[in-house]
Amino acid sequence: MRRKWSGMTMMRIEILNTGTELLLGSTRNTHGTWIGQELVKLGLRVQRQVTVPDGIAIEEALNEATHRSDVVLVTGGLGPTSDDITREATAKVLGVELIEDEESLRSLHEFFTKRNKPMVDANLKQAQNLVGADILPNNNGTAPGIYAPPRLGGEPSCAVFLLPGPPRELYPMFHDEVVPRLKALAGVEAIDTVQELKFVGIGESDFHEQLDEDLAKIDGLEVGYCARLGEVDLRLIGSNEVITKGRELTEACFKEFMVSDDGSDLETVVVKGLVALGKTLATAESCTGGLVANRITNVRGASAVFTHGFVTYSNEAKAQLIGVSEETLASYGAVSEEVAGEMASGARATSGADIAVSITGIAGPDGGTEDKPVGTVCFGISSKDGIQTYREIHPRSRLDFKQQASQRALDLVRRLLASD
Amino acid sequence: MRRKWSGMTMMRIEILNTGTELLLGSTRNTHGTWIGQELVKLGLRVQRQVTVPDGIAIEEALNEATHRSDVVLVTGGLGPTSDDITREATAKVLGVELIEDEESLRSLHEFFTKRNKPMVDANLKQAQNLVGADILPNNNGTAPGIYAPPRLGGEPSCAVFLLPGPPRELYPMFHDEVVPRLKALAGVEAIDTVQELKFVGIGESDFHEQLDEDLAKIDGLEVGYCARLGEVDLRLIGSNEVITKGRELTEACFKEFMVSDDGSDLETVVVKGLVALGKTLATAESCTGGLVANRITNVRGASAVFTHGFVTYSNEAKAQLIGVSEETLASYGAVSEEVAGEMASGARATSGADIAVSITGIAGPDGGTEDKPVGTVCFGISSKDGIQTYREIHPRSRLDFKQQASQRALDLVRRLLASD
Numbered sequence: 001m002r003r004k005w006s007g008m009t010m011m012r013i014e015i016l017n018t019g020t021e022l023l024l025g026s027t028r029n030t031h032g033t034w035i036g037q038e039l040v041k042l043g044l045r046v047q048r049q050v051t052v053p054d055g056i057a058i059e060e061a062l063n064e065a066t067h068r069s070d071v072v073l074v075t076g077g078l079g080p081t082s083d084d085i086t087r088e089a090t091a092k093v094l095g096v097e098l099i100e101d102e103e104s105l106r107s108l109h110e111f112f113t114k115r116n117k118p119m120v121d122a123n124l125k126q127a128q129n130l131v132g133a134d135i136l137p138n139n140n141g142t143a144p145g146i147y148a149p150p151r152l153g154g155e156p157s158c159a160v161f162l163l164p165g166p167p168r169e170l171y172p173m174f175h176d177e178v179v180p181r182l183k184a185l186a187g188v189e190a191i192d193t194v195q196e197l198k199f200v201g202i203g204e205s206d207f208h209e210q211l212d213e214d215l216a217k218i219d220g221l222e223v224g225y226c227a228r229l230g231e232v233d234l235r236l237i238g239s240n241e242v243i244t245k246g247r248e249l250t251e252a253c254f255k256e257f258m259v260s261d262d263g264s265d266l267e268t269v270v271v272k273g274l275v276a277l278g279k280t281l282a283t284a285e286s287c288t289g290g291l292v293a294n295r296i297t298n299v300r301g302a303s304a305v306f307t308h309g310f311v312t313y314s315n316e317a318k319a320q321l322i323g324v325s326e327e328t329l330a331s332y333g334a335v336s337e338e339v340a341g342e343m344a345s346g347a348r349a350t351s352g353a354d355i356a357v358s359i360t361g362i363a364g365p366d367g368g369t370e371d372k373p374v375g376t377v378c379f380g381i382s383s384k385d386g387i388q389t390y391r392e393i394h395p396r397s398r399l400d401f402k403q404q405a406s407q408r409a410l411d412l413v414r415r416l417l418a419s420d
Numbered sequence: 421m422r423r424k425w426s427g428m429t430m431m432r433i434e435i436l437n438t439g440t441e442l443l444l445g446s447t448r449n450t451h452g453t454w455i456g457q458e459l460v461k462l463g464l465r466v467q468r469q470v471t472v473p474d475g476i477a478i479e480e481a482l483n484e485a486t487h488r489s490d491v492v493l494v495t496g497g498l499g500p501t502s503d504d505i506t507r508e509a510t511a512k513v514l515g516v517e518l519i520e521d522e523e524s525l526r527s528l529h530e531f532f533t534k535r536n537k538p539m540v541d542a543n544l545k546q547a548q549n550l551v552g553a554d555i556l557p558n559n560n561g562t563a564p565g566i567y568a569p570p571r572l573g574g575e576p577s578c579a580v581f582l583l584p585g586p587p588r589e590l591y592p593m594f595h596d597e598v599v600p601r602l603k604a605l606a607g608v609e610a611i612d613t614v615q616e617l618k619f620v621g622i623g624e625s626d627f628h629e630q631l632d633e634d635l636a637k638i639d640g641l642e643v644g645y646c647a648r649l650g651e652v653d654l655r656l657i658g659s660n661e662v663i664t665k666g667r668e669l670t671e672a673c674f675k676e677f678m679v680s681d682d683g684s685d686l687e688t689v690v691v692k693g694l695v696a697l698g699k700t701l702a703t704a705e706s707c708t709g710g711l712v713a714n715r716i717t718n719v720r721g722a723s724a725v726f727t728h729g730f731v732t733y734s735n736e737a738k739a740q741l742i743g744v745s746e747e748t749l750a751s752y753g754a755v756s757e758e759v760a761g762e763m764a765s766g767a768r769a770t771s772g773a774d775i776a777v778s779i780t781g782i783a784g785p786d787g788g789t790e791d792k793p794v795g796t797v798c799f800g801i802s803s804k805d806g807i808q809t810y811r812e813i814h815p816r817s818r819l820d821f822k823q824q825a826s827q828r829a830l831d832l833v834r835r836l837l838a839s840d
Binding site for chain 1: 442443444445448449450452453454455456457458459460465466467468469470471472473477481484614616624625627628629632636644645646647649653655683703705707708709710711712713714716717718720721722723726727728729730731732733734736737740741770771783784785786787813815816817818819820822
């Protein structure tokens with residue numbers, strides 16, 4: 001959707017990703033996507049994204065980019081090996097020298113000491129900075145970032161950020177160090193507001209059919225969708241007033257499907273809900289193989305509400321660990337609402353948890369039958385109020401199927417908590 | 421790292437992706453990745469990938485690309501709407517006219533008739549071709565592709581492919597129409613080989629210290645590294661002969677850490693190893709919360725070798741489900757080699773599996789002590805040959821810690837299988 005600018009000048013921002021593996025296709029370029037999304041939240045836009053292999057190609061590409069754009073965000077090539085030459089290339093393009101940064105060197109030594117590992121000479125170059133540039137601290141790796149303000153070496157009048165490649169290093173550095181500087185460069189404190197509403201259980205086409213036209217009538221409101229597996233994020237950008245209008249319209253349509261309004265993911269909402277109500281949860285997973293437990297334990301503080309996870313991949317495990325009856329397994333098959341129900345009630349009884357959720361299905365690619373094709377999945381949820389079971393079909397690839405099923409299982413818990 | 425070509429001329433190939441949604445981050449750029457992979461299979465390489473928004477930016481970018489490269493693959497912008505201007509921009513850049521292609525027009529009419537839909541005027545421009553260029557038929561959509569051979573309009577001497585954006589249209593057209601033309605342009609059947617070796621348990625700096633220099637001495641061998649959490653991929657590119665040399669050198673240094681030589685990930689190697697030896701595995705996870713079980717069950721066919729997964733997040737669950745003694749928990753604490761050992765042997769006994777692996781640790785950010793800081797993790801592995809335990813520290817973010825610990829646990833299983 002085209003941006004309606006509220007009177008501000010547009011900064012021309014370019015992303016330069018370095019990494020041979022990105023061009024070989026062996027690694028997906030997720031940086032470009034992620035940075036694009038983060039900039040949209042600031043009301044800013046990427047005008048071009050370029051990927052070059054490791055090595056000298058970066059110099060040519062950076063030279064072009066700095067003469068074309070106001071801001072260039074470079075990712076990758078800050079590591080210790082011989083093909084990591086982003087610092088050197090930038091020094092050449094901007095016409096400034098590299099010097100050793102004492103603070104960075106100290107941090108590097110500290111990083112290796114903490115991990116009881118020797119620091120090798122190759123790491124030394126990671127402590128180099130461009131003369132006059134800012135060092136951007138990296139708390140998650142050895143490579144600090146660098147910020148070269150406009151006209152550092154005279155020309156060009158372009159700001160350059162050098163950022164590490166690994167997402168776990170890039171993301172926090174972007175939020176802590178890049179965002180404030182971008183805001184200052186853009187000359188505004190906050191450009192509009194962004195609200196992200198997350199929905200589970202409906203698809204993007206539901207929004208198009210039932211809501212899109214009405215939202216488009218709200219003047220000054222920018223609307224964006226991001227559809228993920230089993231999830232749609234709706235992004236509202238504009239003044240507080242128009243965002244409120246947009247949100248009211250949206251809730252009138254889809255309130256029961258709305259999981260969060262602050263970007264929180266489903267597992268975080270579930271854990272927070274359990275904590276708030278002082279309830280505990282157990283999981284009994286067959287086809288998802290531990291994915292639901294894994295997602296729950298990704299949330300900080302999960303140990304207060306999650307005690308037992310059963311990954312009962314075989315029929316024997318279902319009977320032995322959570323008391324599914326052999327008769328039920330024989331009569332209905334492992335993938336049935338009957339077994340899902342017994343899995344949930346058995347997991348609840350064994351663990352003593354307040355709520356137990358179960359999943360059993362056929363992830364594929366093998367194991368489907370005419371009656372129960374690949375993608376068939378049954379759910380059970382057990383609480384003091386009884387047991388509910390569900391049967392659905394999600395004919396997808398093995399990993400997508402697991403993700404979609406885990407999404408549904410977590411949403412069953414969310415809905416149960418919401419009704420409490 | 422710079423390519424040392426083995427005596428052949430390298431075609432410079434560039435990808436130009438158009439689409440505002442790619443820069444907003446609302447759609448992932450999967451074309452770049454996919455085309456990169458397909459070209460590697462042909463022994464060819466992408467030298468640069470550029471993304472621009474829909475609209476006039478494509479003209480600037482295409483002009484640069486055609487003067488820099490031998491082949492430009494453009495995706496997107498062939499649709500019927502006003503921002504689809506790839507054809508027009510290419511005509512300008514190459515200096516040739518557009519004409520209506522009769523065969524394309526006939527196909528378009530047929531497409532709409534088949535679907536019982538009216539063809540609108542906007543679709544007419546999809547039947548336009550560059551004078552002298554080839555039409556690339558599209559059996560899956562309305563937009564045919566276009567191939568402009570080198571020097572179509574005199575200069576530049578660059579071949580340009582215009583391809584549709586939707587993957588279901590792009591992929592078959594690429595295979596049927598683009599691949600044969602690329603082979604003809606490259607003047608060879610197949611070039612070079614790529615081998616990817618995956619290592620767990622050593623870091624990129626180990627390669628730099630012990631191997632990098634020696635590999636660099638092999639003439640005609642290109643070497644690349646990609647470091648992931650708890651994993652390093654080494655990429656060797658060149659003739660079969662130099663790859664064999666490089667691999668021999670690498671194995672002499674790091675054979676015990678090598679997980680695969682065909683791109684297989686650690687969990688796939690573990691499942692295949694279990695299948696090959698006819699052994700079963702059980703997992704007992706505390707801090708990783710089901711991640712190890714989840715990774716194992718991501719592998720097709722895991723159900724043959726994996727039956728029981730215990731996510732014993734609380735002390736009670738550790739005692740109740742896999743018989744860790746209350747005394748051991750009280751004396752040594754849940755995060756100890758003693759408890760890890762009992763978790764592994766208890767999981768093995770309860771499940772009847774041949775091998776059981778256990779993980780217990782402090783994922784953080786809370787829960788650390790001076791004696792056992794956040795990041796402390798203990799592992800146990802139990803088999804007919806007895807129990808081994810390990811203690812390590814990985815001070816990382818919660819999710820990275822979990823990933824790193826799961827990597828180590830899977831690698832313990834891999835090593836046990838390899839020693840069998």
